Amino acid sequence: MPTIRTVQWKSGEVVLIDQRVLPGKEIYRKYKTVESLAKAIETMVVRGAPAIGVAAAFGVRLAAERSKAKDIEKLRKDILSAAGRLAETRPTAVNLFWALDRMRKTASSDFATAKNLVKAVAAQAQAIYEEDLSASRALSEHGANLIRQGARVLTHCNAGALATAGDYGTALGVLKAAHLQGKSITVYADETRPFLQGARLTAWELRKENIPAYLITDSMAGHLISRGDIDAIVVGADRIAANGDAANKIGTYTLSVLAKEHGIPFYIAAPLSTVDLNTPTGKEIPIEERHEGEVTHVHGKRLAPKGMRVRNPAFDVTPAANIAAIVTEAGIARAPYTESLRKLKEGK
Numbered sequence: 001m002p003t004i005r006t007v008q009w010k011s012g013e014v015v016l017i018d019q020r021v022l023p024g025k026e027i028y029r030k031y032k033t034v035e036s037l038a039k040a041i042e043t044m045v046v047r048g049a050p051a052i053g054v055a056a057a058f059g060v061r062l063a064a065e066r067s068k069a070k071d072i073e074k075l076r077k078d079i080l081s082a083a084g085r086l087a088e089t090r091p092t093a094v095n096l097f098w099a100l101d102r103m104r105k106t107a108s109s110d111f112a113t114a115k116n117l118v119k120a121v122a123a124q125a126q127a128i129y130e131e132d133l134s135a136s137r138a139l140s141e142h143g144a145n146l147i148r149q150g151a152r153v154l155t156h157c158n159a160g161a162l163a164t165a166g167d168y169g170t171a172l173g174v175l176k177a178a179h180l181q182g183k184s185i186t187v188y189a190d191e192t193r194p195f196l197q198g199a200r201l202t203a204w205e206l207r208k209e210n211i212p213a214y215l216i217t218d219s220m221a222g223h224l225i226s227r228g229d230i231d232a233i234v235v236g237a238d239r240i241a242a243n244g245d246a247a248n249k250i251g252t253y254t255l256s257v258l259a260k261e262h263g264i265p266f267y268i269a270a271p272l273s274t275v276d277l278n279t280p281t282g283k284e285i286p287i288e289e290r291h292e293g294e295v296t297h298v299h300g301k302r303l304a305p306k307g308m309r310v311r312n313p314a315f316d317v318t319p320a321a322n323i324a325a326i327v328t329e330a331g332i333a334r335a336p337y338t339e340s341l342r343k344l345k346e347g348k
Contacts, residue, residue, distance in 0.1 A: 003166065003167060004017070004160075004161035004162065004166045004167065004205070004208070005017070005165070005166040005167075006019075006046065006048075006051045006054075006161060006162050006163075006164065006165055006166045007046060007051055007054045007055045007058065007129070007165050007166070009058050009061065009125070009126070009129070010030075012032075012062075012065060012066075013030045013031060013032055013062075014030070014031040014037055014055065014058045014059060014062055015028050015029070015030050015031075016028065016029050016031065016040060016045050016046045016055065017029075017046075017162070018045050019044060019045060019046065019047060019162055019200075019201060020043070020044060020045060022162075022200055022201055022204050023200055023201075023203070023204035023207075029045060031059075031062070032062070032066070033062070033066070034059050034060075034062055034063050034082040034085055034086065035085065037055065037058075037059045037062065037086070038059070038085050038086055038088070038089050040055075041055060041056070041086070041089040041090060041096075042089045042090070044195065047158075047162075047163070047197070048158065048159065048162060048163025048164060048236070049093035049094065049095040049096070049163070049236070049237070049238040049239070049270070049274055050095050050132050050135075050136070050163060050164040050165065050170070050270075050271055050273065050274070051132075051162070051163055051164050051165060052089070052090055052093050052095060052096045053093070053095030053096050053098060053099035053128065053132070053273060054099065054128055054129050054132050054164075054165045056083075056086045056087075056089075056096050056099050056100055056103075057099045057100075057102070057103055057124070057125040057128040057129065058125050058129070059082060059086050060079060060082050060083050060086065060100065060103040060107070060121060060125060061103075061121055061122050061125040062082070063078055063079050063081070063082030063083075064078070064079050064082075064107075064117070064118045064121040064122065065118055065122065067079070067118075069114065070114060071114070072111065072113065072114045072117060075114045075117055075118070076107055076108070076117065079103075079107040079117075079121060080104060080107060080108075083100045083103055083104050083107075086100060087100055090288060091286045091288050092238045092239055092247055092285065092286055092287060092288045092314065092315050093238045093239065094238065094239040094273075094274060094276045094279075095238075095271075095273045095274055098273045099128050099273070102124060102128060103121065103124055103125065103128075106120050106121055106124040107120075107121060129165050132164055132165040132271065132273075133164070133165050133166065133167050134329070135271040135272070135273070135328075135329035136161075136164045136165070136167060136168040136169055136170060136173050136271065136329075137167060137168050137173070138329035138330075139170060139173065139174070139269055139270070139271060139327050139328050139329040140168040140169070140170075140173030140174050140176060140177040140269075141177050142327050142328070142329070142331060142332055143171075143173070143174030143177065143178075143234070143267065143269050143327035143332075144174055144177035144178040144181055144183075145332075146174070146232070146234075146265070146267060146325065146327070146332070147174065147175065147178040147183060147185060147232065147234075148183070148231070149183045149184060150183065150184050150185065150186075151178070151183065151185050151186075151231045151232055152185070152186045152188065152229060152230055152231045152232075153175055153185055153186070153187055153188065153230070153231065153232050153233070153234055154187075154188040154189075154190070154221060154224075154225070154230045154232070154233045154234075154255070155171050155172060155175065155187060155188070155189055155190070155198075155202065155233070155234055155235060156190045156192060156198065156218075156233075156235045156248070156249060156251055156252055156255055157190070157192045157197045157198060157202070157235065157236065157248065157249035157251075157252070158172065158192070158197040158198060158201035158202045158205070159171035159172050159173075159202075159235060159236025159269065160172030160173065160176070160201070160202060160205040161173070161205060162201050162205065163236060164271075169205075169236075170236040170237075170269040170270050170271070171234045171235050171236040171267075171268075171269040172202060172205060172206075172236075173269070174234050174267075174269050174327060175187055175211065175234065176209055176211065179209065179211045184212075185211070185212070186212045186213065186214070187206055187211055187212070187213040187214075188213070188214050188216055188221075188224065188229075188230060189202045189203055189206065189213055189214070189215050189216070190216060190217070190218045190221060190251065190255075191215060191216065191217050191218060192218065192249060192251065193217075193218055193251070194294045194295045194312065195294055196298075197249070198215070199215055203215050218251050221254075221255060221258065222258050225258050225259070225262050225264065226262065230264060231264060232264055232265045232266075232267065233255055233256075233259050233264065233265070233266045233267065234267045234268075234269055235248050235249075235252050235255070235266075235267070235268060235269070236248060236249075236268070236269055236270055237268050237269075237270040237274050238274065238315060239274060239276050239279065239285050240268065240270060240274050240275045240276065240326065240341070241276060241279045241280060241281050241282050241284065241285060241320075242275075242276070242277045242278075242279060242280050242281070242337075242338055242341065242342070243280060243281050243282075243320050243337055243338050244320030244323060244326065244333075244335065244336075244337025244338070244341065245281050245282025245283075245285070245317050245318065245319055245320050246268050246270075246282070246317065246318050246320075246323065246326070247282065247285045247287070247315045247316070247317050247318075248268070248315060248316070248318065249314070249315060249316075250313055250314060250315055250316050251316070252315075252316055252318055253316040253317060253318045253319075253322075254316075256318040256319075256322035256323065257322065259322065260321075260322050265324040265325070266318075266322055266323055266324055267323070267324055267325050267326070267327060268318075268323055268325075268326045268327065269326075269327040269328075270326070270327070270328065271328060271329055272328050272329060272330060272344060272345055275326075275328070275341050275344075275345055277341070277342060277345060282317035282318075282319065283317075285315075285317055287313050287314070287315050287316070287317075288313070288314045288315060289311070289312055289313050289314070290312045290313075290314045291312065292309075292310035292312055294312055295310045295312050296308065296310060320335065320337050321335075323335075323337075326340075326341065328344055330344045330347060331344055
């Protein structure tokens with residue numbers, strides 16, 4: 001299986017595969033400053049909730065290792081300032097805040113010297129990276145048990161290796177694991193307007209893995225589901241509320257309604273870091289509204305008339321009632337999610 005590394009730490013720099021130019025070009029960009037990395041997250045050089053969290057952790061490490069402060073309190077101030085800037089980048093992906101909270105706690109601990117503080121921050125960032133790789137592999141193997149032999153599975157957006165630190169991924173990782181088990185599955189990938197993560201990124205990963213697949217436009221999903229051409233739907237999530245409501249790429253909610261109407265299982269696959277027990281329901285999840293140019297333009301070319309007003313919410317919320325199961329690295333949660341998710345989080 002080809003190895004994809006989305007986020008890496010190399011020679012004192014954060015290295016990201018530029019997801020804006022895939023599949024045409026495979027370019028790895030290096031970041032030496034917190035501000036440049038923050039802009040990379042904002043402009044979706046890196047995207048996907050787990051990948052954003054890992055990138056942010058490395059960003060805090062960047063601040064620690066590049067700080068010129070010799071006084072430990074000044075160093076701590078530089079580190080916490082970097083965490084604050086990175087927290088401003090994407091509001092919906094809870095993995096970002098989960099990772100930054102861990103980095104802040106490390107930075108706020110007592111250390112004898114500034115050098116020890118830098119070492120601890122570096123170790124915490126590396127731990128977050130390694131945990132993400134381990135979690136994606138484990139949840140993929142759990143989720144593969146839900147996919148039957150010969151299943152035709154629909155997925156939305158990109159929840160593969162590119163959405164995590166690399167290797168497996170979440171929803172697409174489940175399908176990779178099922179494929180490696182020899183289940184002869186076929187994947188249907190929504191193109192995912194307006195940023196086309198399905199057409200550009202999921203299709204690229206599926207081709208790399210040699211998994212049989214079709215690319216469809218978002219508006220074709222209902223037709224295929226109604227004809228009985230889809231057996232299950234598996235998607236990722238950017239934040240899962242305590243009651244199981246899940247925020248994911250815009251268009252996911254529609255698919256969950258279609259799945260419920262036609263009696264096919266709708267699964268969420270995400271690491272436990274995506275589960276936010278402090279958010280009671282999906283109503284409290286902040287929904288990011290992105291720039292209108294993502295809707296009016298494709299690769300810099302304007303498609304819509306000038307002056308046309310645009311709404312561009314990046315995510316929607318799928319109610320827990322529409323979700324058959326939530327797959328995590330610690331196991332599979334089922335309704336009532338208020339109980340099952342808490343047990344998985346507490347048992348980790």
